[in-house]
Amino acid sequence: MTQEKQRTALVIYHSNTGNTATLAKEAAATLEDMGWAVNQTPLEKAPKIFPGGNPDLLLMGTPIHFWQVPVPAMEMIRKLPNFPGAGAFVFLTYGTVFDGNAPHQLAVEVEKKGAKVLGGASVLSPHNFKMTPDQRLGDLYEDFGKGQPDQQVLADFRAAVRAAASKVESGVQDFNIKDLRSPKPVITFLDGLMPVSMQKKALPKVTWVEESCKDCGMCVENCTTGSIRSVNGKITTNHDTCYRCYQCLWTCKSQARTVNLSAMAGVLRGLKKVVKNPGTRIMV
Numbered sequence: 543m544t545q546e547k548q549r550t551a552l553v554i555y556h557s558n559t560g561n562t563a564t565l566a567k568e569a570a571a572t573l574e575d576m577g578w579a580v581n582q583t584p585l586e587k588a589p590k591i592f593p594g595g596n597p598d599l600l601l602m603g604t605p606i607h608f609w610q611v612p613v614p615a616m617e618m619i620r621k622l623p624n625f626p627g628a629g630a631f632v633f634l635t636y637g638t639v640f641d642g643n644a645p646h647q648l649a650v651e652v653e654k655k656g657a658k659v660l661g662g663a664s665v666l667s668p669h670n671f672k673m674t675p676d677q678r679l680g681d682l683y684e685d686f687g688k689g690q691p692d693q694q695v696l697a698d699f700r701a702a703v704r705a706a707a708s709k710v711e712s713g714v715q716d717f718n719i720k721d722l723r724s725p726k727p728v729i730t731f732l733d734g735l736m737p738v739s740m741q742k743k744a745l746p747k748v749t750w751v752e753e754s755c756k757d758c759g760m761c762v763e764n765c766t767t768g769s770i771r772s773v774n775g776k777i778t779t780n781h782d783t784c785y786r787c788y789q790c791l792w793t794c795k796s797q798a799r800t801v802n803l804s805a806m807a808g809v810l811r812g813l814k815k816v817v818k819n820p821g822t823r824i825m826v
């Protein structure tokens with residue numbers, strides 16, 4: 543009797559505050575339970591070449607920032623090697639505003655790499671901004687964090703990963719990424735109008751509050767794009783290369799990194815009134 547070759551999966555994820563990383567772990571555990579060999583890597587540490595060649599299934603996860611796949615994640619995905627012939631599953635987490643067209647946007651990027659998307663999930667997740675004490679960014683999201691993803695959502699998510707893996711095992715490729723589009727056609731339309739290069743320019747710039755700064759270097763160390771520098775105790779930010787991931791806002795413990803979100807707050811408040819949050823969407 544010939545023994546079946548062990549299937550391989552690669553889980554690549556981007557996560558600032560842990561929600562997407564939690565789902566990445568769930569996905570990996572689900573596949574290991576199925577007897578698959580699984581590798582996991584944060585997107586920023588993903589190698590340029592994956593030893594052992596293409597996985598049978600690529601799982602790509604990101605948060606949703608301003609109803610889009612975050613710009614730094616998009617840029618990093620574009621620098622990954624291609625995955626011709628691999629099956630793929632996309633997963634995203636978002637708070638209580640809405641998920642826009644991000645699942646479809648991520649699926650398009652993954653298919654540009656030569657993988658065939660077999661399903662996806664857009665998972666409503668706890669908001670876990672760590673902004674204190676005089677809330678700024680987090681003020682907007684006072685009703686984030688309702689205990690999601692709950693056990694039922696996690697069970698649905700695991701079932702979706704299993705379904706995608708079973709498709710690989712049986713050679714079924716019946717999924718159309720159009721199913722990942724926003725349930726609101728107008729969102730899909732508007733989304734297509736703004737290229738990634740313009741998205742970051744539309745987002746507010748981070749500023750430096752000199753009198754609060756302890757020059758601890760955390761913002762410089764944690765900047766995902768190397769845009770922050772400390773020169774003679776003065777912190778400078780290159781706004782051309784800054785991707786507005788706002789990671790420095792969390793890592794700064796002395797409130798010396800701030801962002802004026804008043805314009806964005808208005809947009810978000812308006813959006814929450816007119817766009818119904820679609821909740822967790824799982825498509826396989």
Ligand SMILES: Cc1cc2nc3c(=O)[nH]c(=O)nc-3n(C[C@H](O)[C@H](O)[C@H](O)COP(=O)(O)O)c2cc1C
Nearest residue numbers: 557558559560561562605608609635636637639640
């Ligand atoms: C800069 C930024 C923008 C965000 N924009 C949205 C949004 O447009 N819609 C939404 O529902 N949640 C939004 N969120 C909430 C995140 O999508 C949510 O907390 C996500 O689960 C974070 O994933 P992570 O913990 O893996 O980083 C935003 C969060 C941040 C930090």
